Amino acid sequence: MNLFAHPEFSGAITDVPGIKVGHFTETRRPTGCTVILCEEGAAAGVDVRGAAxxxxxxxxxxxxxxxEAVHAVLLSGGSAFGLAAAGGVARWxxxxxxxxxxxxxxVPIVPAAVLFDLPVGDHRxxxxxxAGYAACEAASADAPAMGSVGAGTGATVGKLFGMELSMKGGIGTAAVxxxxxxxxxxxxxxAVGDVFDPGTATVLAGTRNPADGRPRSATAAILRGERPPFLEAGTATTxxxxxxxxxxxxAQCQRLAGAGHDGLARTIDPVHTLWDGDTIFALATGRGGxxxxMMLLGVVAPRVMAAAVLNAVRAAKGVPPSPPGISELIQAS
Structure with a gap:
């Protein structure tokens, strides 16, 4: 059985009582932000593994x-500029x-993390x-949209051999x-790396083969002797x-956030690189009482995060002239 495609992981983070999610998707170019609201306060931790x-x-x-508590977490595109969106969340x-x-x-406490999507469209x-305020206005306890929306709008994956051979990434969710x-x-x-299904070892989205445009393993190409071009630091991030x-x-939230990175490592290759700023937060609303x-959560957390990663790229849509998403390749095959 492929545990990472198990139907029990088909839910959304909003299944957690006390959590709401809202997207803001920029219409002028592919970028945006996503807010995870816990207005009444939640214990929180973070684990940063990427080097940028x-x-x-x-x-x-x-x-x-x-x-002891935070009131929201913001995920945003726009690189360092996107951190400004957290001010709108705090104001809301x-x-x-x-x-x-x-x-x-x-004083609202709003931790935030950003990803680099500036090359896709007008970087200004x-x-x-x-944008952060608008994401809060849109927030609800309904299952959030996935793919090329919110913080995932301008996301790309498989960049080791250059942006021209990358594919669209996106935002995804899962729950159990x-x-x-x-x-x-x-x-x-x-991510800089490729996204693969750990249950089948199939590359779903990543570095495209120049010959046919299909996703391939960048790591396998390197092991065959192909040399990737130089990449600027800080050009990715999950x-x-x-x-x-x-x-x-x-402290337990911090450990839980670390377990989330195991889910990234099971689905992204390579991960936590010099060019990624991979960051995972963990929230505990305590609403279940x-x-x-922590042993149980530590076992399940990587699988829930892995399922969310796979959902993100499966729902991603190409935005011309950006690279295609996996959904376009599936439809074309």
Whole structure:
């Protein structure tokens, strides 16, 4: 049985009580942002594995630091410029009275991570504060759209042999109910590496073969002696969130975020490269009222994240003149 295609992983991160998701998709060029709202507050952790991250408010997630809850996580395109969208999320939350009480003031805590999508279209257009606010306005507990929307709009994968041979990435989600708790994932896949199905070892989306345009393994090509061109640092990045309704501490959330990276490693090759800023957040709303079993969560989290990665590229749509998505290749075959 292919566990990564198991029907039990067919849900969405919004299956987790207390979690809402909203996309903002820019219409002027392929970019956007996605907000994961937990307005009432959630314990949180983060694990950064890539060598070129773009993040905000990650230091406060260290278990040794005093802030105990966050109110949203933002995933955004636009590289470092896209971090500005987090200001719009904070403003939306403040207007509704969400945040840490500091005297008469409410200060929303909004960690964020960005991916690099500037080469796709006019790089001067990127998510800003208004985009983050709009994503919050669109947020709901319904299952979010997947593919070329929100933070996944301008995502690409398979860039080791250059952008001209890459394919479209996207954003995906999945969830599972196990051991009395719900665990969900959402991820924007914008990797240097190729995305493959670990159940079948098939490359779904990645470096295209110059001869026929079909996806192939860049790693296999390198092992055959092909030499990839030089890539500029920080030109990719996969970013995502795991969320559960279990009761977890910040330290446990940090461990859960680390388990999410195992899901990236099972579906993206190569992963955590010098050119990626791969970052995974973990949220625990505690709404289920049950203490989290970290062994159980550690077993399931990589599979939920892996399923979300596969869903992201399967739903991706090519946006001319950007590279095609896997869905176009499936339709054409």
């Amino acid at each position: 991250p773009g993040t905000r408010e990650t230091d406060l997630l260290n278990p040794a630091n005093m802030v 939350l403040e207007e509704r009275g969400h945040g840490i009480a500091v005297g008469p003031i409410r 257009i990127r998510p800003d504060e208004a 109910r196990v051991g009395g708790v719900t665990l969900g994932a959402i991820v924007a896949v914008n 970013i995502g969130v795991l969320a559960t309704d279990a009761v977890l501490t910040k 049950k203490a989290g079993d």
